[in-house]
Amino acid sequence: MSLNTFGHLFRVTTWGESHGPALGATVDGCPPGVPLAEGMIQQWLDRRKPGQNKYTTQRREPDEVKILSGVYERRTTGTPIQLMIENTDQRSKDYGDITQTFRPGHADITYHQKYGHRDPRGGGRSSARETAARVAAGGVAREVLKTLVPGIEIQGYMVQMGSLRADRDRFEMAEVERNPFWCPDAAMAAIWAEELDRLRKDGNSVGAVIEVVARGVPAGIGAPIYGKLDADLAAAMMSINAVKGVEIGAGMAAAELTGVENADEIRMGPQGPAFQSNHAGGILGGISTGQDLVCRFAVKPTSSILTPRRSVTMAGEENEVVTKGRHDPCVGIRAVPVGEAMMACVVLDHILLDRGQTGGVRGPIG
Amino acid sequence: MSLNTFGHLFRVTTWGESHGPALGATVDGCPPGVPLAEGMIQQWLDRRKPGQNKYTTQRREPDEVKILSGVYERRTTGTPIQLMIENTDQRSKDYGDITQTFRPGHADITYHQKYGHRDPRGGGRSSARETAARVAAGGVAREVLKTLVPGIEIQGYMVQMGSLRADRDRFEMAEVERNPFWCPDAAMAAIWAEELDRLRKDGNSVGAVIEVVARGVPAGIGAPIYGKLDADLAAAMMSINAVKGVEIGAGMAAAELTGVENADEIRMGPQGPAFQSNHAGGILGGISTGQDLVCRFAVKPTSSILTPRRSVTMAGEENEVVTKGRHDPCVGIRAVPVGEAMMACVVLDHILLDRGQTGGVRGPIG
C-alpha cells in the first residue's frame, strides 16, 4: 500500500533520485539462508548500465551496488536487505535550463503540479535511473528463485522498435545476448541499428515493445481476484517509466480471437496436463498453468529529445523546449533487464504467497 | 495486500461464488456524510445485468443489491459498507458435467491445481458473476466522486469486437446508451450484431476491446513509483475476468511513435496548461495531467462454448468438452460497466490518497 513499494511478502521499496547522493532498494521478506553477494546482483546491473553502446545514453555510471544489511557471511538472514547504488556522474549542469520549464511528454509537469516542490535534476525521482534499484532487487529475487524453483528461467528481449517487428519465425534465443537490442531476430537487429542511427541524427527517439518470459514456473501460483498473478504483473510492468501498455499471452490481440481459437486445448503429457497452445500466456483466472508466463509491454519514446517541442514555463509563459544532454534514443532497450527484474520479483512474491496460504499442496490430475 | 482486495484508502474486498447463497463487496474507507441508497447503486448493476438482450447470457438474475452496513439515514457513516447480492438463479444442473473436467481456456484447471478443492458450480469464484460486486462498489465510488469532484464523468464503451474496430471519426457518445454493445459508432454496432448472431449460431464466441474514459480528473492525482495511477489502473483492469491486455493513452501503439509525435505539446489555455494532444492518456509519471484519463483493455472470448474442445479430466483421461448452459457469446459487452466501476474506484482511491499526503495543495503554473 506504500506508494513506492511493490510486492506482498517479498516487498521492494525503491528510493532515490537521479542526481542525489544515492538510490537503492529496501527488500523485505526475503527468505533466509540464500547465498547472496554483491557480484550476483552486479551482473544484472551491468546489463542495464548506460553507455555500453552507442544506442544508449552516454551518461557513464558504474552503478555499483552495495549490500548494507540483511546478509551475513554471504547468506541472507531473512531481515531487510538494503541495496545502495551511489550516483557518481551528476552533471546537473546539463539539466539547468529545464528547471523552470516542462518537457512535453515528461513527468516534470505532473510532479510539479502534485508536489509543488520537486528535484528537477535529471528528472529527479521520475528518472529512468530509478530502474537500477529494481534491477538490483530483481537480482536478489533471482537468487532466491534459484534455490526455490531450480530450473526457472527468466528472459526478456525486444520484439518491436517503432513499427518494425521482429519475426518470430527467425527467433533464436541465443541471439538475445549478441546484439545491443536484446533481439532474438538477428536480421531485425541489424535493421533496427540503421533506423536508430537515423533517428538519433534527427534528434528524435522511438518506442519499443519488450517481451519477458518466465519458464519453469509451476502450476498453481497466483490468486484470485485482485492479487492475480497477471494483475500484479500488469501493475509491475506498468510501473516502469514510460510503459503505456501491458499484455499477457495473446494480449490485446485476444480481442480478435474466437472462443474456438483461444481455447488452449489440453492433452495428457508425460508430466501431466500438456497445453497445445499458449494464448493464455501461462495464466488462467490469475493462477499459473505451468506453461511459460508471457508478458509484453510497450515503452514510449524518450521525451527528452533534441527537436524543439512547444511547452510552457512554470511562470506560465509559452516556449519551445529542446532537451540537451545524453539521452537514450530508444529507452526501451534498457527496459529489457528491468522487465526481467520485475518478472523475477512478482513470480517470487507469488511463490512465497502460495506457500504461505496453501503450503504448496497441489490438486492432482491423473 | 489481501488477495481479494484492491485499493489503498478506498478499499474494496469482494467475496462470493457464482452459485453460493450470495456475493458482495466490503467497502472500507469510504468518506462519511455522502448520500447513498440502494437505488443509486442498483442503476449501475442494472446496466451489467445479464439477459437484457440476446447478446448476453440468458441467465436471469435480478442482481438486487442490499446495503447491510455503513449507511445510516441514507448517508455514509465512514464505517465499512457491506453490499450483498443474493444469488437466485442457481441452475447448477447446467454445470453438473463439468465438475470432473476442465474447460480449455477456463480457470477450472488452475483453481483445481492451486487449491485442490474448488466450487465448480458455474465457475465458482472465477465466474464473471463476481464482477457484479465490483459494479456495486463502483456505484459507491461514483456517489463519493460526485461530492468530491463535481463534474467528473466516467464512461466506458466498446471499440472493437473480433477484428472489427469502431471508427473514431463516427463516434457519438450519445450512441453508447442506444445499442446493446455500448458502442459510440452506431454503424459498427449494426455490423457487430450480425457478426455476433453468426458466431452464436456456430457455437462460438469472440473477444472485444473496451475503452474507459474519466473526464474532469484534476491534475496531480496519482503517485510514483509503484502506486502510480496507471499501475493501479492496469492492475484493476487486468484483474477483471478474461482481460489479457491493458493500455493507457496510446497504449501498445506508443511503441510505434517517435519522440516528436509522442510529445503532447503544451500551450497556455484559459484554465492553465492546455495539452495539444493526449498520447499520454492523461497520465505522466504515474500522475494525472488534468486531461481525460484514457484506458483500454482487451477481453478474450468466453471459454464456455458449444464447440467441442480437447481437454482432460481430473482423473487424467483425455476427453472433449462442450459447455452447455447460458453463456455470453461476447463477454466483453458486459465488461463495459465493470471497467467503468474499476475506473471509478481507482480514481477515487487516488483522490483520497492525494488528499491524505498533500492536502490537495498544487504547484501553480502561471
Added chain:
Amino acid sequence: MSLNTFGHLFRVTTWGESHGPALGATVDGCPPGVPLAEGMIQQWLDRRKPGQNKYTTQRREPDEVKILSGVYERRTTGTPIQLMIENTDQRSKDYGDITQTFRPGHADITYHQKYGHRDPRGGGRSSARETAARVAAGGVAREVLKTLVPGIEIQGYMVQMGSLRADRDRFEMAEVERNPFWCPDAAMAAIWAEELDRLRKDGNSVGAVIEVVARGVPAGIGAPIYGKLDADLAAAMMSINAVKGVEIGAGMAAAELTGVENADEIRMGPQGPAFQSNHAGGILGGISTGQDLVCRFAVKPTSSILTPRRSVTMAGEENEVVTKGRHDPCVGIRAVPVGEAMMACVVLDHILLDRGQTGGVRGPIG
C-alpha cells in the same frame, strides 16, 4: 492497512453495526481444504452470546452465523469466506434518548467529531456487538490451526475484576468452563458474583483483566521488527472495545524485574531447549520461543451505566446522562472469547507468514 481489517495473510475485515440488518466478517487468505461448517463456528459464538446469565446484558440475540461464501461441500476453497450474523433484537427505542447526547466514557462523541454523521443506535459500529464478528472469524482460525498444528490450544480466562485478583495458586483450568466468569479460581468466582450483584444494584459497572494463553505454538513464529508477534497481539487486543492495556508475559511488571530475574534460563530437555521460566510470555524479539504465549489485557468498565454522569449535547448544552437499556455490568466477561479469537487469528496469520517466508525451516539446536 485497511482500517477495519487485521492480519497479513489470514486477513479479517469486520463490518456492521449494532442495530443494522446484519454484521459479519470477510475472511481472506484462508488455506484451502480445511473442514468447515457453521456449527464449528457457532460453538464459539455461543460462548460469547449475551443473556446467558445474569452477569451479562439481557439483550437476547441468537447470533446465528451463516457462511455465505468460500466453503464448498464443508471444506474451505481458499477464496474469501463471508460470515454473516443477522441482527434480530433491535430495540432501538432503548437508545432513542442518546442520539443527541454523548455518554461519558463512550465513543459516541469521537465518532460524531470524526465523521459528522453516525449511526447512534446501540453504539452503531462502536458497539461491543462488533466482537461477534471477531469470534466468528476466530472460529475459522481455530479450525485451520487444528489442521496445521495439531495439539495447539488457545484458552482465555478472567484473572481480575475490579481490584479483586484471582489467585494463581488456586488455578484449575477445568474451572474456567464452570463459572460465568471464565475464572480458573473457583473461590474468586464466587466472590466476584457477589461483587457484581452489588455493582449492578448500584447502577454501576467494573473493569476486568483477561488472560489468553496459546499452548503448543512452535518456536520460530513471528518476525522483526514491526510485524512482531507481540506487536500484532498488542494491536489485536487493543483493538477490542474498551481495552486500555495489553501485556505479554511479565507485562508491565517487567519493569520491576532485574536482569537476573528476568532471564528465562535454558536447559536441554527431551524435545530440545527447555526454558526454566516464562517471563517472556513465549516471545523474544517478536518471535515465539515454543513456550506458552501469554497475553493479558485490561477492559475498562462499561460506560453505559444507570448512574447519572455529566455530559453535553450535540447542541452544546450541558446535561446529565443516564443510560437505560440492557448493559453488561462487567463487559470484560464477554471479552474472554473475543480475546481467544484474536489470539487464534494472530497466531494462524503468523504461522502462514512464517511458512511463506521460510518454508517452515528451523535452525536446529543440538
Added chain:
Amino acid sequence: MSLNTFGHLFRVTTWGESHGPALGATVDGCPPGVPLAEGMIQQWLDRRKPGQNKYTTQRREPDEVKILSGVYERRTTGTPIQLMIENTDQRSKDYGDITQTFRPGHADITYHQKYGHRDPRGGGRSSARETAARVAAGGVAREVLKTLVPGIEIQGYMVQMGSLRADRDRFEMAEVERNPFWCPDAAMAAIWAEELDRLRKDGNSVGAVIEVVARGVPAGIGAPIYGKLDADLAAAMMSINAVKGVEIGAGMAAAELTGVENADEIRMGPQGPAFQSNHAGGILGGISTGQDLVCRFAVKPTSSILTPRRSVTMAGEENEVVTKGRHDPCVGIRAVPVGEAMMACVVLDHILLDRGQTGGVRGPIG
C-alpha cells in the same frame, strides 16, 4: 503489511544490523514542501545516543544521519526519504564468544530458530541499535507535524525504574531535560541514580516504565476498528525492543475502576467540550478526544548482563552465559526518545489518514 514497516500513509521501513556497515529508515508518503535538513533530525538522535552519561552503554557512536533522498533544497519532495546512519564503532570482538550460544532473555535463540542463519554481531537486527532508525524517522514526523498542527507537543519521560515509581505530585516537566533519566520528578531521579549504580556494580540490570504524551492532537483522529489510534500506538510501542506491556490512559488499572469513576465527565469549555478527567488517555473508540494522548510502556531489563545465567549452545550443550561488552544497565532510559518517535510517527500517520478519508471535516458540538 511488510514485516519491517509500520504506518499506513506515513510509512517507515527500517533496515540494518548493529554491526553491519549502516542502518537506516526508508520513509515513504511524507507530505511535500516541508522544511527538512539533517540537523533537524540529528537533534533527536543526539538525545538517544549512547555514551552520554554513565547510565547508558559506553559504546560510542556518532549516530550521524545522512539524508540520501526525498529532500531537495532543504524541503521534502513527497518522494521516499532515505535516512542512513553509518556504524562506526563495531568492536565485534566483544561479541565473539556469544555466536555459538544464546543469552537467556535475548532474541538470539528465536532468530536462530526462525531463520537458521543470523548475524550474531551485537544482536544483529534485534539490537537496540535499530531504534536509532526509528528516532530518525520520528524526527521527520515531528517536522511535518509542526507544519500541519502547530502547537502539537510530544514528550516522553521515565516514570518508574524497578519498583521505584516517580511521584506525580512532584512532576515538573522542565525537570525532564535536567537529569539523565528524563524524569519529571527530580527527587526520584536522584534515588534512581543510586539504585542504578548499585545494580551496575552487581552486574545486573533493571526494567522501567516510560510515559509518552502528545499534547494538542485535535479531536477526530484515528479510526475504528483495527486501525484504531490506540491499536496502532500499542503495536508501535510493543514493537520497540524489550517492551512487554503497553497502556493507554488508565491502562491496566482501568480494570480496577468502576463505570462511575471511569466516565470522563464533559462540560462545555471555551473551545468546546471539556473533559473533566482523562482516564481514556485521549482516545475513545480508537479516535482522539482532543485531550492529551497518554501512552505508557514497560521495558524489561537488559538481558546482556555480567551475572552468569544458565543457557545452552547451538550444539545443544548446557552452559552458563556472561555477556561482556558495554551494555545499558537500564535500557529503558534510552527508550524515552524512541517512544517519542513512535508517537510522532503514529499521530502523523493518522492525521494524514483522517485527512484522506474525511478531508478534515468535523462534526460540530455546540
